Amino acid sequence: MNNATNYKTKQREAIHSYMQSLEGRHVTVNQIANHFDTIGQKIGITTIYRYLDKLVDEGEVKKYTVDGVTGACFQYVDEREYPQEHFHFKCEKCGKLIHFECESLKHTQLHLLENHGFNLDTAKLMFYGTCNQCSNR
Amino acid sequence: MNNATNYKTKQREAIHSYMQSLEGRHVTVNQIANHFDTIGQKIGITTIYRYLDKLVDEGEVKKYTVDGVTGACFQYVDEREYPQEHFHFKCEKCGKLIHFECESLKHTQLHLLENHGFNLDTAKLMFYGTCNQCSNR
DNA sequence: TTGCGTGCAAAGGTTTTGCATGGCA
DNA sequence: TGCCATGCAAAACCTTTGCACGCAA
Numbered sequence: 001m002n003n004a005t006n007y008k009t010k011q012r013e014a015i016h017s018y019m020q021s022l023e024g025r026h027v028t029v030n031q032i033a034n035h036f037d038t039i040g041q042k043i044g045i046t047t048i049y050r051y052l053d054k055l056v057d058e059g060e061v062k063k064y065t066v067d068g069v070t071g072a073c074f075q076y077v078d079e080r081e082y083p084q085e086h087f088h089f090k091c092e093k094c095g096k097l098i099h100f101e102c103e104s105l106k107h108t109q110l111h112l113l114e115n116h117g118f119n120l121d122t123a124k125l126m127f128y129g130t131c132n133q134c135s136n137r
Numbered sequence: 138m139n140n141a142t143n144y145k146t147k148q149r150e151a152i153h154s155y156m157q158s159l160e161g162r163h164v165t166v167n168q169i170a171n172h173f174d175t176i177g178q179k180i181g182i183t184t185i186y187r188y189l190d191k192l193v194d195e196g197e198v199k200k201y202t203v204d205g206v207t208g209a210c211f212q213y214v215d216e217r218e219y220p221q222e223h224f225h226f227k228c229e230k231c232g233k234l235i236h237f238e239c240e241s242l243k244h245t246q247l248h249l250l251e252n253h254g255f256n257l258d259t260a261k262l263m264f265y266g267t268c269n270q271c272s273n274r
Numbered sequence: 275t276t277g278c279g280t281g282c283a284a285a286g287g288t289t290t291t292g293c294a295t296g297g298c299a
Numbered sequence: 300t301g302c303c304a305t306g307c308a309a310a311a312c313c314t315t316t317g318c319a320c321g322c323a324a
Contacts, residue, residue: 007298007303029288044306049289051304065202071288089255100253108245116237116267118226124204128261132254139297142278146316166313170320181281186314188279238285 011043014049017062019076024097026066059123066094080088085122091131098131148180152188154199156213161223161236164211199260201228204220212260222259228268235268 019027020034027035029048032136035038036043052074055061077088087105089098112118153174159188164172164214166185168211173180191196199212205227228234249255 005303009304011305042306045288046290046307047305064202073185078278089249089253092261093259093260098255102249104248104252108241109244111241112226112239114265115241116226116239117265117272118235119267119272120264121229121266125267127249127255127257129258131257135256144278146279146323179281182313183282183315184280 011047014043015048016055016127017073019055020078022076024077026064026070026073026095028071028073030071032074062097062126064090064126066095069134074124085110087122087125087127089127089129089131091134092128093130093134096131108113148184149188150176152185153192156192156211159213161212163199163201163210163213165206165208166256167208167211182218203263204265214260224259224262224264225273226264226266226268228271229265230267230271 014036015032019033029045029052032048033045035045043094052061052063056063056074060077061078063072064075066073077097085106086099086101087098090096091098107122112120151173152169156168163204166182166189167184169185170180189198189200192213193200193211197213199214200209204274205212221239222243223236226237228235245258246257251274
């Protein structure tokens, strides 16, 4: 859907580097803009939106909403660290993104295809809920 | 947080009845307003927002966001009338939203809890992919 | 009659779009 | 030089708020 172009610009490098530096924490577009404002590096909000959308399309960034947070949240996810097919679970309480393997889930995926005719796109699959630690609190 | 008042008005009865009639499907505020517009019954958007918020506070309605849908989604949840959970599948080609029952998926849900410690929030769960009809085209 | 509910209008946010300019390749 | 990227301004939305009026109890 987006162009396949990939120009390297100062803005893109800065945003990309910043997202990586967050180590899994999510941020809103506003927070990103504020960050660069604070360090005296102006990046237009439009640019942030457009580049983030691009990264989401390419699978390098995840986009979702969090209760109580205004605006969409973006989170850098380096899938190269997880070469095997895996699934994502997002804890709604602590915000942590958990990557996990699950054979049972792969069977379910096959089941959906064979019994329901659904060809699943696992890249977009995101489980929401409460993680172990938060449940025990 | 909200007042504990509970006046019975025509608008509230209409919205409540409409939400119930959806049998678990979710709608946006816009869709609700359009529905009542269509049948010639005008209900102010403000009223819809405020009453829905009230129902969410009281636990009778679930509110969440869905990728690709602009605005929040609201879903009536009457556990007595609809004891069985169902899941949502969104076809990325034709855009259709499919509701389906799946015992296998419920086992998977249990598996996630027992083996991974994930307490799944199925209301937010959305499967993306290609539906049967689109696959056969 | 009292006080909550309603809905218009306006405000406050977020996100998108048009377009001229800037900058990478 | 040829495009793509950028960012300002404005538009398009979604959601909330203020306020006067309507209406349930």
